[in-house]
Amino acid sequence: MNTTVNRRSFIQGAVGASTLAALRATGQTATPSASKPLRVAVIGCGVQGCHVLLPAACKERVAALVDPDAAQIQNAFKRIRKVSPETDTSTIRTFSDYRQLFDVMSKELDAVMIATPNHQHALPALLAIRRGLHVYVEKPMTHTLAEARQLTEEARKAGVATQLGNQGQSSEGSRLLCEYVAADAIGPIREVYCWSNRANGFPAEYVRPPVTPIPQGLAWDTWIGPAPFRDYHANLHPHTWHSWRDFGNGSLGNMGCHIMNHPYWALKLGSPSAVEVEELHCEHPECWPVGTRIRWEFPARADMPPVKVYWYDGLAKGTPYSKETVEQRWRHVVDSARNFPPIREELKKKHGPVLPDEGSLLVGDKGLMTIDKHGEGFRMIPEEAHRAFPRPAKTLPRVKGTHQADFFRACRGGAPACSNFNHSGPLAEIVLLGNLAILAGRGRRIEWDGPALRCTNLPELNRHVKIESRAGWSC
Numbered sequence: 001m002n003t004t005v006n007r008r009s010f011i012q013g014a015v016g017a018s019t020l021a022a023l024r025a026t027g028q029t030a031t032p033s034a035s036k037p038l039r040v041a042v043i044g045c046g047v048q049g050c051h052v053l054l055p056a057a058c059k060e061r062v063a064a065l066v067d068p069d070a071a072q073i074q075n076a077f078k079r080i081r082k083v084s085p086e087t088d089t090s091t092i093r094t095f096s097d098y099r100q101l102f103d104v105m106s107k108e109l110d111a112v113m114i115a116t117p118n119h120q121h122a123l124p125a126l127l128a129i130r131r132g133l134h135v136y137v138e139k140p141m142t143h144t145l146a147e148a149r150q151l152t153e154e155a156r157k158a159g160v161a162t163q164l165g166n167q168g169q170s171s172e173g174s175r176l177l178c179e180y181v182a183a184d185a186i187g188p189i190r191e192v193y194c195w196s197n198r199a200n201g202f203p204a205e206y207v208r209p210p211v212t213p214i215p216q217g218l219a220w221d222t223w224i225g226p227a228p229f230r231d232y233h234a235n236l237h238p239h240t241w242h243s244w245r246d247f248g249n250g251s252l253g254n255m256g257c258h259i260m261n262h263p264y265w266a267l268k269l270g271s272p273s274a275v276e277v278e279e280l281h282c283e284h285p286e287c288w289p290v291g292t293r294i295r296w297e298f299p300a301r302a303d304m305p306p307v308k309v310y311w312y313d314g315l316a317k318g319t320p321y322s323k324e325t326v327e328q329r330w331r332h333v334v335d336s337a338r339n340f341p342p343i344r345e346e347l348k349k350k351h352g353p354v355l356p357d358e359g360s361l362l363v364g365d366k367g368l369m370t371i372d373k374h375g376e377g378f379r380m381i382p383e384e385a386h387r388a389f390p391r392p393a394k395t396l397p398r399v400k401g402t403h404q405a406d407f408f409r410a411c412r413g414g415a416p417a418c419s420n421f422n423h424s425g426p427l428a429e430i431v432l433l434g435n436l437a438i439l440a441g442r443g444r445r446i447e448w449d450g451p452a453l454r455c456t457n458l459p460e461l462n463r464h465v466k467i468e469s470r471a472g473w474s475c
Helices: 007-014 017-025 047-057 070-083 098-108 122-129 145-158 172-182 220-224 250-259 261-266 323-327 342-351 383-388 403-411 421-440 459-464
Strands: 039-043 061-066 093-095 111-114 134-137 162-164 189-196 274-281 291-298 307-314 359-364 368-372 379-381 446-449
Touching (some): 039 047, 047 070, 061 070, 061 098, 111 122, 145 421, 162 403, 172 368, 250 307, 250 421, 261 421
Parallel strands (some): 039 111
Antiparallel strands (some): 274 446, 368 379
16 A cells, blocks of 8 residues: 555546546535544444544544434533533534434535444445545444445545544554565564454353343434344443444454554455364354454465464353353453463463564564554564664655544545555455354355455355345445
């Protein structure tokens, strides 16, 4: 990805002249003035929306808040008053349904920032793109593979600015990793290990909780949106939806676009040829597992050899999934219960705690490199090797400020944001392909045709690539 390209040339190279003319005629691709704040709608006011996206949006102008839960809207107002006391909150419009937002306010917005549950990422992003609005969406970009491809293609055609919320792509460490790999610091890389200590799933014996009354102020049918309808129950809203297949993407969907992004960029991975789940811990028909080991196989790229990428998450096989571990699945659990790659323990015995709780390890013919989930802590292993290797020249542009500020610069006509959908769409496909492998089951190797977005040897899995939405919620 060439992040130094001028946005105008980027648009002209990606969009047909007739399409651009039509968009410009409606003013939809007009570049916002640098002297005026961008008019931003935040869609989804839960943990990420309220605590990460809202403070960033307050540096522009928050024009609207959208959430089906009135309590989340009120929390968002409290957050705005705390981080931006000068903001006149009386001018901010609120909606429970993002479809109403676009019907009422699309001409009064410049950009949207989306932090809904995963199953509600694609539709609001597409509604914005089709109105010429710039789009920031949280990871893993979409709920399904087909949605990720659709967002990438439609955003490219519309010429809008985009950004995925994998903030480590803006880090210094991610760029250092790329530059050290390009400088052949550890030789050809044939294996990569990625891991997360999250356990966003439920055990096989877990039973869906009983139906309970809908909390006051929660528009439940709107929260369900495109997913199959179910009555309200516990362990779903506002955060545990990650664990349910209908709404989230498990530990891999939660952290994959963070952790896998750095080797994906440095090794120019592209689309894999195959993927297989090597281990599943606690399989459940409605929920994601609490521990997995997955292997992707990538063919040779230019002068880089084929590489295998391994993913470990959650709890180790044989770990009792007790009430205590259920309560701790959003927090750190003890080392002995985590599903870490064996090489991590080997390196710990030899070099001490050189690897992070969540991160990746690149294994080269001449050495090792590690980096954490958000692109910090980049080092060669051992430390003596890192100090001895001459620091490569800076060949990649650096991001000034935050990941969100990078997006806002792109909205104003700057270079494409560093994790724009041309970069992050293919990354999201890799991660979501891991979810497809989980659905296939342990030991069922998927041979993958990336350009066609289909499994060639197990065609019955292709029904999971694109799924039907409920009436009124289709993309």
